[in-house]
Amino acid sequence: MTTTAGKYLSTIVRIVLGLVFLYAGVLKIIDPTAFAGNIAAYRILPYFGNYLVAATLPWLEAICGLLLIFGWRARSAAAIICILNGVFMIALASAVLRGLDIDCGCFQQGGDKTSAWSALGRDVVLLAMALSLLGRGRRRSP
Amino acid sequence: MHQGITRLLREMAGICLVAIAIGLAWNHQLLHNARTGNAPPGSTAPASAPRGQSGQEQQVVPLPLGLMQVKEFLDRKEAVIVDARDKAAFAAGHITGAVSLPLGEAAGRLADFAKRYPSTTLLVVYCNGYDCHDSHNLANKLIAAGYPTVFVFEGGFPEWQSAGYPVTGGTP
Secondary structure (H helix, E strand, O other): OHHHHHHHHHHHHHHHHHHHHHHHHHHHHHOHHHHHHHHHHOOOOOHHHHHHHHHHHHHHHHHHHHHHHHOOOHHHHHHHHHHHHHHHHHHHHHHHHOOOOOOOOOOOOOOOOOOHHHHHHHHHHHHHHHHHHHHHHHHHOO | OHHHHHHHHHHHHHHHHHHHHHHHHHOHHHHHHHHHOOOOOOOOOOOOOOOOOOOOOOOOOOEEEOHHHHHHHHHOOOOEEEEOOOHHHHHHOEEOOOEEOOHHHHHHHHHHHHHHOOOOOOEEEEOOOOOOOHHHHHHHHHHHOOOOOEEEEOOHHHHHHHOOOOEEOOOO
């Protein structure tokens, strides 16, 4: 019973996490220039680097989201999402430490502003979800 | 165990490579324009033509910059702040240290501007806030003139003034 419940819960976590990343990725794919602007606001990368990340990162998010939804190579996708969330959290923390008042640029580009603190909180939840998928996959592997 | 980790890493690398390849292919025109700082091919029409973000052809547009970043750029003298409003508005009050380059006079004054500021100069353009599009239009002209690094301070003079940052001219 417990194992079955855990299996269902894991499936729900996997699909929800996949949908979140697919949604985030597609919104950025639609408007890469606006996403580049949001990255530029962090003042971490050089000018062209902002465009480069804006061109590629959304696709990585969307593909990982799809893999999680379909459950194919889900553990690898979860591992990538863990790393991505770690990078996002470092970037957000650095923005907070430098006193930058910026939109996190996580989802809707140019929409309502999301503060760095609430984005950090959200990333912690997403990281926990991805880690739970990673841990479960490891327990199941021989 | 070791084999499992190797397989996981290999899969992760494969996913990343596929995503990067698709992203680069999908946005190749945008990246080319961003790297060269050139206007997109075929856009020889005047810069005042309306430009949608979801058009068929992606183009480099000046990146938006927030109030704090503009302040930091100015404090560290890392950027030249360009006022896109007309002369009267500039005289009535402008960001301290800003250079006036009214959009209406840009065509005639860009050559002189280019002599004073080399193409490597980082530029931040502003006008009268979010409803004002002169800053975007001027920034596009500056990009087309060969300045690859142009930002737009969308909050413009109203946001700067209301934040209590240094202003020159006008009444308090």
